[in-house]
Amino acid sequence: MKSIQRNIDLTQEKRQRIKQGGLFIPWVFSFGAELEGLPVSEFLEDATKLSNSLRTIHNFFQCDGVVSQGDPLLLAEVFGCSVSRDRSPPSLTHNGGFPDEMEILTERLSQTGRVATALDVTRRLSILLPNTLLLNIIPGPVTLTAQLAGMTAEEACQDPELLGKSARAVVTFTKTLGDAGADMLVVHENVLPQLDHEVLKRLRRCYAPLWNTAKFYDLSPLLMLGQWDPENADQLGKIVDEIIFPAGSLPDNKRNSKRLSLSLPASLLTKGPQEIQNFLKQQEILNIARESRLFFLSTDVEIPSDIHKESLIRGIQTIKDTINEV
Numbered sequence: 001m002k003s004i005q006r007n008i009d010l011t012q013e014k015r016q017r018i019k020q021g022g023l024f025i026p027w028v029f030s031f032g033a034e035l036e037g038l039p040v041s042e043f044l045e046d047a048t049k050l051s052n053s054l055r056t057i058h059n060f061f062q063c064d065g066v067v068s069q070g071d072p073l074l075l076a077e078v079f080g081c082s083v084s085r086d087r088s089p090p091s092l093t094h095n096g097g098f099p100d101e102m103e104i105l106t107e108r109l110s111q112t113g114r115v116a117t118a119l120d121v122t123r124r125l126s127i128l129l130p131n132t133l134l135l136n137i138i139p140g141p142v143t144l145t146a147q148l149a150g151m152t153a154e155e156a157c158q159d160p161e162l163l164g165k166s167a168r169a170v171v172t173f174t175k176t177l178g179d180a181g182a183d184m185l186v187v188h189e190n191v192l193p194q195l196d197h198e199v200l201k202r203l204r205r206c207y208a209p210l211w212n213t214a215k216f217y218d219l220s221p222l223l224m225l226g227q228w229d230p231e232n233a234d235q236l237g238k239i240v241d242e243i244i245f246p247a248g249s250l251p252d253n254k255r256n257s258k259r260l261s262l263s264l265p266a267s268l269l270t271k272g273p274q275e276i277q278n279f280l281k282q283q284e285i286l287n288i289a290r291e292s293r294l295f296f297l298s299t300d301v302e303i304p305s306d307i308h309k310e311s312l313i314r315g316i317q318t319i320k321d322t323i324n325e326v
Helices: 002-020 032-036 047-061 074-078 102-107 113-128 141-149 160-180 197-216 230-236 266-270 273-282 285-290 309-325
Strands: 065-069 082-084 091-093 133-139 184-189 221-225 243-246 260-264 294-299
Touching: 002 133, 032 047, 047 065, 047 113, 047 309, 065 113, 074 082, 074 113, 074 133, 074 141, 074 160, 102 160, 113 133, 113 160, 133 141, 133 160, 141 160, 141 184, 141 197, 160 184, 160 197, 184 197, 197 221, 230 243, 260 285, 266 273, 266 294, 266 309, 273 285, 273 309, 285 294, 285 309, 294 309
Parallel strands: 065 133, 133 184, 184 221, 221 243, 243 260, 260 294
Antiparallel strands: 082 091
């Protein structure tokens, strides 16, 4: 009974921490391969090395959470794409479109290869880091459709059948992450086309079950775009609750919002401390944090392996310290 009550108390503490906001969780994931001295592809198949290195990274930086699953190519690989991860950024090759057995594979997703590994890592970290928020970054339905079919995002949004298949796979992955003990979810879309009425309707059909599922598991979902079109901001706000805006691209009608999430260019980590501090000030991030309106801050992409380890350490520490000072 004491163990059950402790788990309930920890969960409530995490929920309160998420509600409070002011979270800085940089997208550090595959960097653990360097710590382990392994090729990335081999590292990502080993739940023990993954969980141990992610714990080491978190214990060193002491940020507000850890990315326990941060591979946006994971589902595409599960469904048949070839992925080369031993270069930065990793490359993907689609192999003939959607697999015939995609629905069956979706049903068995939690038992499939690296998905099972990702779930195992999340479960382990929930034990190893019981007080730490576990953030998961997964592909959105448009991105997954484009990856599998070799389409552009615009083409993917014109095919409701394929979008529906991808959405079901992403929802299933979300359920399994929720069951494994994840706390936060970033739905990553590489890019979205211009959002006319028809595209919005299709996206709503994809995003509604995904957002509802995430919230059912208390996963606090956020939408992050790799390429940002400011003209889409108002339209996106009609179909998702939380959007991660790139620094410098905050729409005027959002500047006074009570809760804002922002992404920083990963290249910022290559700069010196003074340049980083100047950037945070110039982009209003410090003002947003000072006014207690900052909900979530991360990097816009996974921190690439070609950023030197010392720059990574110095950059993350500078951002964390600067935000905390205000």
